[in-house]
Amino acid sequence: MDNKVISSWSGVGKVEAVSVDEEDTAMEQCLVGTLIRINPLTKLGSEWLFSKLGTSSKTWKWKRLTMIALFFSFPSAGCRQRVLDQSPWTIKGFPLLLKPLMPNETVQEVDLTSFPVWVQVHGLPMGQATRGMAESATRRIGEVMEVDFRSQKAVWVTQYIRVKVLINIQQALSPGPHKVITKNSDSSTQSNPVFSHPPRIDQSLTVVVEPSGSQVHPWRRDPAAERKETIGASRASGKEQRVYKSDMGAGPVRAGTDLGREVSDGQAPDGRDTPNTTELVGSFSYLLDKVVSAEKAWLESLEHELDLVRLIGKEKSKDKEVVDEELVQVIKAYKVGQAVEGPLMVFKGLCFSHAALTSKGGLDPFILDEQPCPGLRKAKFTAGVKLKAPMEDSQKINKGKSAIFCSRNTHPDMVRGMCSTLDIRKMDLGSKYLRLPLFIGRSKKRAFEDVKEKVFSKVADWKMRTLSQAEHTTLIKAVATAMPLYCMSTFLLPKCWCLEIDRLLKDFWWGFPSHKKRNFTPRAWEAICLPKDVGGLGMRKMYETNLALVAKMGWKFYSSPDSLWVRLAKLKYPNQTPLSHSDSIQGSVIWRGILQFAPLLRSGLCLKPRIGRSILLQGDPWLPGRVDCMPEWRDEALLDSNIRFVSDLVLEGENRWNDVLIHHLFSAHSARDILRMQVPTQELHDWWLWKKEQNGMYSVKYVVLAEQCDRASGSPELSSFSWSKLWKLNLQDRLKFFLWKVAVGVLKTRGLLGRIL
């Protein structure tokens, strides 16, 4: 990779011998420049780019030296200086590197391979923001020329240190900063414990590169250097360093054509309406305004679509019944920049996928759209801003945590423009929020690859050590199966994905070497994973865990109808509930996952009449005694407008059931069940409960184990041996484990081996 980059850069540097009419231009009126690109430019491409420069005007001239090297001549030295001061310039988004001619230096000798840039070093730990630290952090980018250390000034200055660095574009970056620091560490870094181990996220070091001439505008960054940064970071696996991938500075706004006009006018360009991005202040509406005003030409047609309230209106017209007024208020609040929980907002219609947000400690899915991709493709322009506004001060937007997303069809120039205007990073399809992927493409498997990778690497780590099988069991139960829980609690992962992890854990449990494909397993993994009282070890299989977790969201849909995601989901899918079963399941990835377990939910969900006023006698599951929680009818015809709800079965003012009526309505069996129930007289809302559990709360653990038993029940051997007795024995754990192995037939005894061989 490095070689590739270098080789493609190498064409830039040398200026071939070209005859230039230098006789009439003095040394101090000339500039030599080149375009900085990573990919080599085709002939056609360079023609097109330079055509954007315009023909030479009266006051200044340009001439091509090579493919991408340029020679500029200006009427006066002052004019040239102005151009230099206002650098960097870009031509169609590609940075233009300008260099003056040194005395007794010919055009051919000008070194176009290195140029100075200012580098902002962010995120240095408290107390470590020293000159030396900044220097060693930036040394890997290039030769350090100067350090700007103004911590006593304005507040924002303390956030980073600026270092002027000479970048050589032919030179590959040295590996990540941690190595550099330890290698040529000086006194200030040696005593620094932070870098001895991988720092935590909040200690991440950010290096932001800004252009060299930017004494006045320190927030603009140099794209070329930044690209190099990105390369370097990916090589260093981005551990210590978070590189902002936001694109060009103010470049695209002032494209090359401007260069000709502005300079020939001899005036400083004033189009630098860059917001003071160092202040992380800006309300949502402010952002919107900025987008619209900056990119008006493009966004004019879009403007009305920015109306988020209309988004709700659309939903309203689709279905009159569900209008969540409170939610409309929430969305409206977004618009005016008030504090709301929630990370994701959508500009254009409902063309986004989803995001996950935490609220009150739990994970709630935030479902905004069905399929991400059709929307992305169809929409001419799609943009969303991920916002995380702290509740106390809604006016602040943490730009480090915010990103802007644009669909593929959005013109790259526009994306760049928006990014630079808003000073927000661009979010690409692979981006994550809370370690969960925001966009799931065609392959769910691929989207969650890294979660799997984590488990794999962990297990590979354990394999290095010598551990007993009992320890293996513990590790699997306590760590390995818990790692993907976070992501499994939201998404229904592909079955084969789960199986792969199961397989890995199986091999690990048996202690098989990883290189061997086949091994001797006297007992099926499924049987080993059974609950302890049935003769297994009580490990959780991935798919079942996933199922239970996703189904829990279905339960939450009923049990906590006030949470944001439930309200959104109700609004978005007015005709579907997790209980209603339909053949064609539509919706977002998350929603489809939830709907898939309607049968399971139906078997466990039951309404508990606490006042009974909202429970329909017919159609709602409210009688826990039976499988489907529906009462057995004797005479349904008796139902009329007076007797529709459970509360109608209660004798008013007497706090007891109306036996006569109940016996009339229901079969003897059901009637008995009903009469045994607690009389619903409390002044409380009716409540959904999980009837399989004593306390009525959904329990993931229970469901996982039950599912696993279900699945394994096909296998014949479910001996009547009381396994719980074994585990309750007053023995050492490893003895008990040994006994279990003997009993189950897992121990490789001679008899067992003899049976096989």
Added chain:
DNA sequence: CGAAAGATGATGGGGTTACG
């Protein structure tokens, strides 16, 4: 012997694209 891996084919859903 029996678990697990591999092979195979069917199925169905979603994305893509050509076409009107």
Added chain:
DNA sequence: CGTAACCCCATCATCTTTCG
């Protein structure tokens, strides 16, 4: 802009092979 055909992928069931 909408639709239909087509392709790709995930998933599932079933059968076969493999191996300790």
